[in-house]
Amino acid sequence: MDDLSISIRNLQHYMYCPHRWGLINIDCSWAENVYVTKGNLLHKRVHDPGRAYLSRQKRVMTSVPVYHDELGLYGVTDCIELTQSSNGITVEGFKGPCQLTIVEYKPRAPKNKAFNEDDALQVYAQKLCVDNIFHCSSEGVLYYADQKRRQPLPLEENSAIYQERLEAILKDIRRWTLEGKIPPIPPKQKCRGCSFNDVCLPKTKRREHFKAVLEKINTP
Known part of the structure; x- marks a missing residue:
């Protein structure tokens, strides 16, 4: 079971909603709305090779x-920045030691908090991969396109918490995948902005309706 490789994109889907993840990966369904489209357009611009550059201080x-x-x-990763740092590592093609910073782009900043924990866990997963490849201790930030600002993430400070949660989620994903089952909708799941709203909720509402009908029939 541990041999089943999982993409960080799949990790994102599962954290957003396990049931939605199951519809995509087990049922092979897909649906988009305006929020998904905006996110896709943002990442398409970010991943444009023309945005990569090299200067004396930064790559x-x-x-x-x-x-x-x-x-x-x-x-x-959306973007990795290499900045000159006396405490950094040596990377081929960059003059002098440098610090690696992972930059994950998000369309909108969350309300009433600095960042979403799921976004931080996503970047933490990227950090584990980057650190494994470059043998370094990379940093991570979120870039909110609507506010045009960066949000540093406490990845090192919360590494024990993120590591435990990440391993638990990976274990769950592998279990559901091997069983070929779609996880149930979590309690209090916020479904209003989900692109699968029309795909997922009608079935749920029908099940609830039939359940209510059966309860009335069976009630003395």
């Missing part, structure tokens, strides 16, 4: 494939 790499064999995890 920016886009669409960097990363992996971690022991965790069975792989993906593609």
